[in-house]
Amino acid sequence: MTITQLDQEQLDEIYAFAVDLGRKTGQLLLESVEKRIGGEASESVEKENAVDIVTQTDEDAEVFIKSAIQKKYPSHKFLGEETYAKGQSRDYLIDEQPTWCVDPLDGTVNFTHIFPMFCVSIAFIVNHKPVIGVIYAPFQDQLFSSCINRGAWLNEKRQLPLIRNPSIPPMPPNAPSKCIFSCEWGKDRRDIPDGNMHRKIESFVNMAAEVGGRDGKGGMVHGVRSLGSATLDLAYTAMGSFDIWWEGGCWEWDVAAGVAILLEAGGLVTTASPPADFDTAPIEDVRLGSRLYLAIRPAGPSKTETGRQTQERTVREVWRRVRQLEYTRPGA
Amino acid sequence: MTITQLDQEQLDEIYAFAVDLGRKTGQLLLESVEKRIGGEASESVEKENAVDIVTQTDEDAEVFIKSAIQKKYPSHKFLGEETYAKGQSRDYLIDEQPTWCVDPLDGTVNFTHIFPMFCVSIAFIVNHKPVIGVIYAPFQDQLFSSCINRGAWLNEKRQLPLIRNPSIPPMPPNAPSKCIFSCEWGKDRRDIPDGNMHRKIESFVNMAAEVGGRDGKGGMVHGVRSLGSATLDLAYTAMGSFDIWWEGGCWEWDVAAGVAILLEAGGLVTTASPPADFDTAPIEDVRLGSRLYLAIRPAGPSKTETGRQTQERTVREVWRRVRQLEYTRPGA
Numbered sequence: 134m135t136i137t138q139l140d141q142e143q144l145d146e147i148y149a150f151a152v153d154l155g156r157k158t159g160q161l162l163l164e165s166v167e168k169r170i171g172g173e174a175s176e177s178v179e180k181e182n183a184v185d186i187v188t189q190t191d192e193d194a195e196v197f198i199k200s201a202i203q204k205k206y207p208s209h210k211f212l213g214e215e216t217y218a219k220g221q222s223r224d225y226l227i228d229e230q231p232t233w234c235v236d237p238l239d240g241t242v243n244f245t246h247i248f249p250m251f252c253v254s255i256a257f258i259v260n261h262k263p264v265i266g267v268i269y270a271p272f273q274d275q276l277f278s279s280c281i282n283r284g285a286w287l288n289e290k291r292q293l294p295l296i297r298n299p300s301i302p303p304m305p306p307n308a309p310s311k312c313i314f315s316c317e318w319g320k321d322r323r324d325i326p327d328g329n330m331h332r333k334i335e336s337f338v339n340m341a342a343e344v345g346g347r348d349g350k351g352g353m354v355h356g357v358r359s360l361g362s363a364t365l366d367l368a369y370t371a372m373g374s375f376d377i378w379w380e381g382g383c384w385e386w387d388v389a390a391g392v393a394i395l396l397e398a399g400g401l402v403t404t405a406s407p408p409a410d411f412d413t414a415p416i417e418d419v420r421l422g423s424r425l426y427l428a429i430r431p432a433g434p435s436k437t438e439t440g441r442q443t444q445e446r447t448v449r450e451v452w453r454r455v456r457q458l459e460y461t462r463p464g465a
Numbered sequence: 466m467t468i469t470q471l472d473q474e475q476l477d478e479i480y481a482f483a484v485d486l487g488r489k490t491g492q493l494l495l496e497s498v499e500k501r502i503g504g505e506a507s508e509s510v511e512k513e514n515a516v517d518i519v520t521q522t523d524e525d526a527e528v529f530i531k532s533a534i535q536k537k538y539p540s541h542k543f544l545g546e547e548t549y550a551k552g553q554s555r556d557y558l559i560d561e562q563p564t565w566c567v568d569p570l571d572g573t574v575n576f577t578h579i580f581p582m583f584c585v586s587i588a589f590i591v592n593h594k595p596v597i598g599v600i601y602a603p604f605q606d607q608l609f610s611s612c613i614n615r616g617a618w619l620n621e622k623r624q625l626p627l628i629r630n631p632s633i634p635p636m637p638p639n640a641p642s643k644c645i646f647s648c649e650w651g652k653d654r655r656d657i658p659d660g661n662m663h664r665k666i667e668s669f670v671n672m673a674a675e676v677g678g679r680d681g682k683g684g685m686v687h688g689v690r691s692l693g694s695a696t697l698d699l700a701y702t703a704m705g706s707f708d709i710w711w712e713g714g715c716w717e718w719d720v721a722a723g724v725a726i727l728l729e730a731g732g733l734v735t736t737a738s739p740p741a742d743f744d745t746a747p748i749e750d751v752r753l754g755s756r757l758y759l760a761i762r763p764a765g766p767s768k769t770e771t772g773r774q775t776q777e778r779t780v781r782e783v784w785r786r787v788r789q790l791e792y793t794r795p796g797a
Contacts, residue, residue: 170623172630242688246645247627248706249605273581273605291502295579298504313578318689324678330670338666346656356574357650359691374580 139231139259141282147206148280151255151267152289154201155278158194158253159271162238165190166247166272188245191215194237194253202233209233214386227385227421232258236386240362249273254364256389261421266393268368277368279397285371293398294373294431301399301433304376304443307344309352309450312376314340315366317359319382329381332456336379339454350454363426367391370428371398377451378428381405381458385421392421392428399431401444407452414452416445424460427451471563471591473614479538480612483587483599484621486533487610490526490585491603494570497522498579498604520577523547526569526585534565541565546718559717559753564590568718572694581605586696588721593753598725600700609700611729617703625730626705626763633731633765636708636775639676641684641782644708646672647698649691651714661713664788668711671786682786695758699723702760703730709783710760713737713790717753724753724760731763733776739784746784748777756792759783 139147165188195215202211210232217226227234233255238244240251249272257265266285268277277293279285285293294301305311316337321329342351358375360366363383369375371394392402401416405425408414419426429447432440471479497520527547534543542564549558559566565587570576572583581604589597598617600609609625611617617625626633637643648669653661674683690707692698695715701707703726724734733748737757740746751758761779764772 170627170630242645243706246687246706246708247704248645248690248701249607273607275581275605295502298502313574313580313693318673322673322675322678322683322685324674324683330674334666334670338662341650341654342656342662343654346654351654351656353654355578356693357691358580358693359689361645361688361690369580372579374575374578376578 144264144280145283147257148265148278148283150205151257151265152276152278154198155253155255155267155269155276157201158198158237158255159269159276161194161197162190162244162251162253163271166244169247188238188241190244191238191241195235198233198235198237198253198255206231206233211235212385213237214384217384217386227258227261229260234258234263234386234389236364236390239364239387240360243361247272248361250360250362250365252362252364252368254386254390256386256393258389258421263389263393263396263421266390266397268364268390268394270365275368277371277394279371279394281397283397285394285398287372293371293394296373301373301431301440303435303438303440304429304432304447306435308443308447309340309354309377309454310344312354312447313356313358313374314352314354315358315360315370315375315378316340317361317363317366317380319380321382329458329460332458333381336455340379340451352450352454363387364391367395367428370430371395371400373430376430377447378426379405379451379455381425382460383424383426388426389421392419395428395431399440401429401441401448403427403448405455406457407455411449411452416448425458476596476612477615479589480597480610480615482537483589483597484608484610486530487585487587487599487601487608489533490530490569490587491601491608493526493529494522494576494583494585495603498576501579520570520573522576523570523573527567530565530567530569530585530587538563538565543567544717545569546716549716549718559590559593561592566590566595566717566721568696568722571696571719572692575693579604580693582692582694582697584694584696584700586718586722588718588725590721590753595721595725595728595753598722598729600696600722600726602697602700607700609703609726611703611726613729615729617726617730619704625703625726628705633705633763633772635767635770635772636761636764636779638767640775640779641672641686641709641786642676644686644779645688645690645706646684646686647690647692647702647707647710648672649693649695649698649712651712653714661790661792664790665713668787672711672783684782684786695719696723699727699760702762703727703732705762708762709779710758711737711783711787713757714792715756715758720758721753724751727760727763731772733761733773733780735759735780737787738789739787743781743784748780757790
């Protein structure tokens with residue numbers, strides 16, 4: 134079955150189901166927070182290290198989502214963070230079949246600390262392309278959603294990006310200057326010379342430093358933001374709040390819904406990994422399983438460039454300043 | 466006039482006025498955002514560099530707040546970011562008089578990009594002590610408020626910190642491990658060897674790196690967060706979402722309301738500057754004009770320590786990992 138075999142009416146129905154599912158799952162997450170505020174203890178289990186906590190809520194929410202999908206669409210495939218983590222392989226499991234790709238709770242660390250930047254993330258993928266995305270952050274009641282050909286929305290009433298009248302602004306002429314740069318410290322904190330953590334930091338500092346600094350790599354971004362949720366980073370990039378998001382190490386469920394929403398809003402997602410010929414290399418759409426992502430917000434035309442040209446110019450300016458990160462797929 | 470000459474009834478009245486003023490000012494900020502979303506152009510003027518944008522909204526909001534205060538409390542002093550910035554001196558201007566210390570728009574960069582982490586910040590200070598704090602982030606409708614002896618609150622209904630039943634958790638035994646560490650890249654991006662930017666980054670990396678890394682300074686914090694608003698960093702520390710906030714370069718109006726709320730919630734605020742004898746130095750309350758802040762969330766007792774002891778232990782573990790920052794007061 135390919136996307137051409139799912140007509141818009143079918144997609145619209147799936148979209149409505151996904152939005153409803155996102156809201157209900159968000160409500161579950163919120164009820165769990167309310168229990169902790171009310172004094173009922175919560176269980177947390179350590180996974181790989183202290184940073185990687187999985188809560189009972191996480192698993193409960195995934196069961197809830199999976200059951201609802203299997204009841205409504207028994208022929209669709211399901212890929213969730215918790216089911217995947219318990220399996221043996223981390224091969225790239227998405228194929229052309231209609232597949233739900235779900236993170237029941239993104240921003241787990243935020244959730245355990247009750248910092249509001251946590252959410253449920255639900256994507257529907259056909260032919261490797263995320264065509265529906267739903268992200269719901271219940272503590273601040275922010276629902277981001279999109280369906281192919283239907284636009285991307287905040288709370289089903291504000292179209293994304295927010296600033297679009299009279300036109301979506303182009304990327305700034307000297308981007309990354311004037312841009313908000315979104316990035317995450319992540320879980321790989323090994324203090325290995327030239328390891329991922331140090332390569333990330335070097336990249337962050339290049340983006341942040343004054344123009345002319347860092348041997349010409351200084352990008353003087355307007356601000357550096359770290360929220361602790363790849364999903365919400367992408368949502369705010371679709372909103373136009375963040376101009377650039379650069380990250381390595383994510384899994385499909387961390388980004389699938391965010392990529393759907395960002396693409397439908399007019400954003401660009403390519404690889405975080407700078408090619409040697411960064412000035413001329415083709416800028417290809419990211420492969421969902423690549424684990425290395427560079428996202429640029431939706432952009433309109435300037436007087437001399439198309440919107441896409443301003444985005445591609447920005448991609449190259451980021452590539453010029455960032456390091457290769459090493460995230461392989463275990464078993465791949 | 467000292468605080469002993471303002472009785473609780475007077476303070477309660479001032480508190481109600483401040484909350485109302487915060488909500489109304491937040492509404493002004495939101496209306497300005499709505500205008501931009503609606504396509505009406507906004508004016509922005511560069512100050513010191515591209516990072517430091519002041520908008521017309523900022524000035525309008527300050528005039529609104531100042532007028533309301535002067536009408537209601539003509540004998541009180543007023544200190545606002547915009548009025549201060551236009552003056553000649555940056556001497557520390559707060560004395561024992563009842564003083565309103567106001568940032569009409571904190572998170573200006575977020576505001577210009579419509580990233581929701583912007584807010585109005587209103588503090589009332591007597592005898593150098595912030596006794597009332599109001600922070601309102603209108604895009605996500607989050608109001609943080611406190612009055613001395615009345616507790617600290619989210620949206621006037623949830624007491625802070627959020628997790629307090631059956632008791633407020635102590636700081637983790639191996640803090641900063643398991644802590645969310647909040648910090649900001651700030652505006653000083655000069656690429657000077659051992660300058661503020663590089664000292665900050667070195668400190669961030671020490672806090673983040675694995676335990677045993679960084680010559681024993683690795684803190685393996687649970688997460689590193691940067692929101693782009695000192696005021697909201699403090700608000701989320703009062704909420705218990707962030708465990709540690711460390712920052713240099715803020716002015717009084719950036720922190721006064723947040724300090725009021727955090728202290729009333731049971732938090733601790735001392736200097737970001739590590740003393741040479743960090744293991745034994747007395748941990749003193751921060752001086753509001755110091756520009757260097759280390760905040761620890763509210764904490765309850767563990768089996769072997771008082772809440773304050775768990776906070777002080779955490780302060781020393783942060784001091785052990787961070788560098789001195791250099792922020793002087795021009796004219797001081």
